[in-house]
Amino acid sequence: MYWRNRRDAYGLVAILFHWLVAVAVVFLFGLGLWMVDLSYYDANYRSSIDLHRSVGVLLFGALALRLLWRFFNPAPRPHGRRWEQRVAALVHWALYLLLFATMVAGYLITTADGRSVDVFGLFQVPATLTGRNQEDWAGDLHEILAWTVMVLVSLHALAALKHALVDRDGTLRRILWPR
16 A cells, blocks of 8 residues: 555545545535525524534645645546546546635635634634625525536546446546555
């Protein structure tokens, strides 16, 4: 087992970052879908919003660390045809950009009234920007971005399955565990 990426495989750190982000994104999306149906007086209303915000802030940090790790530890050579490699690179960078944009929109919803974001009672992220109707337009943007992320995540997962089941080129196996 190795920690850093190699030319032909991902290292343990990149694999752990990948799956941590993947699980957090799917969890936050599911939680968000569930939350929008809660009424203000529901017993789970406040706790679910606090959990969603806290995990979102931690995901922001994990994603930033993941990008930093990727900058100093480039990904292995991609498999597939040239066009597949280009599409894969485009989807990966689009996912990074859209995830950050989704989290910024979530931050803008939360801080629209000038209050900071409490993260599991451990620390707070201060409100920096407030504006007219910020909660409304940031909420709409957050929802659109979250659905767009999930579409790209689905395409990403389908492409991984295609590589595993049709091409059988080891692409999926590389992100499951370092060899």
